[in-house]
Every structure is written in structure tokens, then in C-alpha cells.
Amino acid sequence: AVVESITVYRAEDITLHFTMRPSKNITGWVISFTVANGYNNPTKLFQVTAIATNAPAGKFDVIITSAQLDIEPGNYVYDLFRVDPGNQRILSVGEFKIEKDARKP
Numbered sequence: 807a808v809v810e811s812i813t814v815y816r817a818e819d820i821t822l823h824f825t826m827r828p829s830k831n832i833t834g835w836v837i838s839f840t841v842a843n844g845y846n847n848p849t850k851l852f853q854v855t856a857i858a859t860n861a862p863a864g865k866f867d868v869i870i871t872s873a874q875l876d877i878e879p880g881n882y883v884y885d886l887f888r889v890d891p892g893n894q895r896i897l898s899v900g901e902f903k904i905e906k907d908a909r910k911p
Contacts, residue, residue: 811901816903816910817876822851824856824886824898826864833861835892839868841882851877856886865907879906 808827814820822839826832837856842849851876857865868886884902888895 807896808898809900810898811903812827812886813859813903813905814875815905816907817872818907819872820875822868822870823859823864824868826897830864831862831866832858832866833891835861835893837866838887838889838898839870839884840887841884843882847901851866851882859881875904876910879904 812822835849835858838853839856841851842854843851852870854870854874856868859865859867880903882904884898884900884901885896886898888897
């Protein structure tokens, strides 16, 4: 698994772009992106399914809406997980930091 940090701002619409390293054809894969307060925490803040943008080249996006990111600023964790039956595998994990913005109290 790749370990990296992601920083976003509260209540923004954002698209996160990912590419498999090394390059791998992800045709037919189902990839889930989950954010939680901590690892092994049964309560998830939100979860979205990734969208393949160039499956043969291993490229996919995770689209997060402003409603999903309307969360108290702070440090959380995320994982990217391949979830199609028989192929469960962690692809990436790390810190998911939500920064403050000027619009929200």
C-alpha cells in the first residue's frame, strides 16, 4: 500500500486524482475511498466509489462533494481499498486533513 497525506478544505468540492504505481490495468475494479476518525473505527465519516478515468493506465478519480466535506476541521484517516469480490486489497492509506475555511463558523 502507498502511504500519503491528503489535505483539503472544509466544504469544498474536490476531485482527487490517483494513478496506480506501478501502472496496472484496473478495468473491472471497484475501488472505495473511506474517511474515518481513526483506523479500525466502525464509524465512517463518508465513503465514495472511485471512477476509472483511464482504466488500462490505472488512472481513477475520487469525487468528494462539499456536503461530504462539511466536517469539523481536523486530522482524520483515509483508505483506498479494492473491494470487488475475491480481490479485497488495500491500495493506499494515510492522513486526511481538513483545513479551516473563512465561510463556515
